[in-house]
Amino acid sequence: MGTGLYLYGIFPTPGPQQLEAQGLDKQPVHTHVLDGFTFLYSEAQQERYLASRRNLLDHEKVLEQAMHTGHRTLLPLQFGLIVEDWRTVTEQLTATQGPKLEQLFQKLDGRxxxxxxxxxxxxxxxxxxxxxxxxxxxxxxxxxxxxxxxxxxxxxxxxxxxxxxxxxxxxxxxxxxxxxxxxxxxxxxxxxxxxxxxxxxxxxxxxxxxxxxxxxxxxxxxxxxxxxxxxxxxxxxxxxxxxxx
CATH class of the missing domain: 3.30.70 (Alpha-Beta Plaits)
Structure with missing residues (x-):
């Protein structure tokens, strides 16, 4: 049973609709649209992930696969970010940092x-x-x-x-x-x-x-x-x- 949501990165909407990618613990990677942003995530199977070489590579591989499919404007999130539910994401990130996220997307667009x-x-x-x-x-x-x-x-x-x-x-x-x-x-x-x-x-x-x-x-x-x-x-x-x- 999952212990929360493991987040990999954020796209401007609509972002990728689906990705044929495996994330940490070989979990399928999904996208979720929230507050005008598209999040890349999988179901967390652990309460905390060790920063092992394998886990770091799996995290990076998910981001690179998304970029290779043409979704180049991507805000990568630091390894190991697990949230309890999407309400937590709204409270701690999008509701307070939304305009700053938009500025970063403008900076990264086409680069x-x-x-x-x-x-x-x-x-x-x-x-x-x-x-x-x-x-x-x-x-x-x-x-x-x-x-x-x-x-x-x-x-x-x-x-x-x-x-x-x-x-x-x-x-x-x-x-x-x-x-x-x-x-x-x-x-x-x-x-x-x-x-x-x-x-x-x-x-x-x-x-x-x-x-x-x-x-x-x-x-x-x-x-x-x-x-x-x-x-x-x-x-x-x-x-x-x-x-x-």
């Missing part, structure tokens, strides 16, 4: 989210820096000696760290200046790993993805294998579907 993550080899960057900067290299070589004070060791270490940071920022600036003009909105998130130096999401016109992809490929060539770029050309627009307070 899609893509993502770019950049990784580098920090040690290789340090070596390349020292090969190019003779003064810094000689400073670093002084660290091999035994007579340096702690202040000198710290100063040389900071000089190398600042130079590496400058290399990183120069790479990031190239990506910003190349890709940001193609997007109606861009959002930079925190890097997820030590090797990741940039993590950005872009909201672009749906039909501009091929041109955007070409720019990403050109950047990959420009840096000649120095970077590893992960490009996601199709995802539900989580980064641009946040309700403002």
């Amino acid at each position: 899609r989210e893509v993502g770019v993550k950049i990784f580098w080899d920090a040690e290789a960057e340090v070596q390349a820096l020292l090969a190019q900067d003779e003064q810094l290299r000689s400073e670093r070589d002084r660290l091999e000696g035994k007579s340096l004070s702690m202040d000198e060791v710290i100063r040389i270490g900071q000089a190398i760290e600042q130079a590496v940071e400058a290399r990183k920022q120069s790479i990031i600036q190239v990506f910003r200046s190349t890709l940001n003009p193609l997007a109606s909105s861009a959002l930079e998130n925190d890097p997820l790993t030590e090797a990741m130096i940039y993590n950005a999401a872009y909201l672009i016109a749906w039909d501009d993805e091929a041109a955007f992809s070409e720019k990403v490929e050109a950047l990959d060539l420009q840096f000649e294998g120095r970077l590893r770029i992960r490009y996601n050309n199709f995802t539900a627009p989580y980064n641009f579907a946040q309700l403002a307070n």
Whole structure:
């Protein structure tokens, strides 16, 4: 027996009439029109869903299937949202946030989210820096000696760290200046790993993805294998579907 309604996302009406999709716990996915919005949901089989890889993928797959069927304007809801009944949705969301939901639909209409993550080899960057900067290299070589004070060791270490940071920022600036003009909105998130130096999401016109992809490929060539770029050309627009307070 279900324990409530598991919500995946919201469409402007009419939204999809039916979807051949399975949601969490292999439950059939349905749509429900409420207060001028179309909700994507399935019957919740648990009181709370763990954010396991499988559950997260099942959630994402439902959203992507809906978008692939042509219903591109979609407000994805965060994983794990279970409500008791539709009256709860009215009270907690549509009655209070209706105008903001409409504004978000206008922002997302005809657009899609893509993502770019950049990784580098920090040690290789340090070596390349020292090969190019003779003064810094000689400073670093002084660290091999035994007579340096702690202040000198710290100063040389900071000089190398600042130079590496400058290399990183120069790479990031190239990506910003190349890709940001193609997007109606861009959002930079925190890097997820030590090797990741940039993590950005872009909201672009749906039909501009091929041109955007070409720019990403050109950047990959420009840096000649120095970077590893992960490009996601199709995802539900989580980064641009946040309700403002």
